[in-house]
Amino acid sequence: MSDAVTAQRKSWRQTVELYGKPIMLSMLILGFASGLPLMMVFQKLSFWLRAEGIDRTTIGFMYWVTGAYTLKWIWSPVVDKLPIPFLTRSLGRRRSWMVLAIAGTMIGLLVIGFSRPSEGLLITLAGAAILAYSGATLDIAIDAWRIESAESEQQANMAAAYVMGYRGAIMFAGFGLAIADQTSWPISFAVMSGTMGVCAFLILFMKEPNKELVVTPPEQSLGMRVTTAIIDPFKQFFSRMGYWIVPVFILITIYRMSDFTMGIMASPLYADLGYSGTVVGGIQSGPGIIATIAGGFLGGVVAYRMGVLKAMVVGALITLATNGAYAWLALTGTPEDTWRIAISIVGDNIAGGFVGTVFIAYLSSLTDPANAATQYALLSSAYAFVNKIIAGFSGVLADAVGYFHFFLITASYAVPAGVLVIVLIMFGPAAAKGEIDWSEKEDKKPVEA
Secondary structure, rough: OHHHHHHHHHHHHHHHHHOOHHHHHHHHHHHHHHHHHHHHHHHHHHHHHHHHOOHHHHHHHHHHHHHHHHHHHOOOHHHOOOOOOOHHHHHHHHHHHHHHHHHHHHHHHHHHHOOOOHHHOOHHHHHHHHHHHHHHHHHHHHHHHHHHOOOOOHHHHHHHHHHHHHHHHHHHHHHHHHHHHHOOHHHHHHOOOHHHHHHHHOOOOOOOOOOOOEOOOOOOOHHHHHHHHHHHHHHHHHHHHHHHHHHHHHHHHHHHHHHHHHHHHHHHHHHHOOOHHHHHHHHHHHHHHHHHHHHHHHHHHHHHHEEEEHHHHHHHHHHHHHHHHHHHHHHHHHOOOOHHHHHHHHHHHHHHHHHHHHHHHHHOOOOOOHHHHHHHHHHHHEEEEEEEHHHHHHHHHHHHHHHHHHHHHHHOOOOHHHHHHHHHHHOOOHHOOOOOHHOOOOOOEEEEO
């Protein structure tokens, strides 16, 4: 569907009414469940480690444990096709994997919380690994549920609801800092673990996608089943793009690079500037929540009315401005001037909500619903792979150039991303733009497992 047609079809009433559907509430909850595990290992753990005296280089390298989110495409066919004894029969394919993965995140959070980083990082690292791999598995199931549960033209709004929930989890994780300040880190991580348990309970009341795209013919050999379940989804994606797969994958890789690389040093910056956990958590969980909701909703509206790619150009500009604001904070921030950190956090949350929404919508538009979990895992892993490796060196770069220049450098990554989106808009084919209408494709068939 072209951007022009998209803009003509949608009225403001249609746009707003979409967010009142029950499926959007479900997506909000799932976005929250997806975001909380990553934020606890990505931001709150790094704040704790820095407060415990762990050097920034070690903190940066520990971020590599989130490489699970990069490698999830490897086991995504298992989540896509393999039933879980007892659970799948009663809950369905997607919800059963969600519940199992959430159980893993709860265990990981508890292991981290009751470890002692100042005495040794081995147990902390083990808990972070459990949390990361369980969270990655949860993402696979959630992404498949989202793509299968709504039509392609509603994916931007589904993404907006997802991002609102996801960013809400980031804000809620801010309470983890305040709880740790007032009590202890073990209690803080235990509270987060219990919150994930509530999410698992709510998933029991959600609906499985209406479309059952998987059939299991008994006459297939094991080799054929492996080929169909694992190789064919990847082969279909590559053959569809042609040589345009190169610029598409470059865009996917660099579009979120600014957020990945700057985000891991944000919490150490707060700590080194002297801001307390209560102040940071209060801003993230107060004004930050409003900013996140506004950014996610704005991203969904712009993408729904103007088209996803045009919204991605806007997102690149917003990222450049708001991530660059952290350089200003690094240069001028003091514990007495809480308004400076408030502006930085609020701006970052608006940008995160907006950019996350339009980017997820773009990835979803490239995905065949018949192979939802596998293909989306490949796409999301493609951008996470390079970004997580580079992010692991964030501490090294910050030590080398200082916070001010570090945040200027990370903000500049948005420039080539925005230029590449414009090139795609001007010259890219429909497949690269994500404008294929899967419901009208004659060759669309169920995937055989």
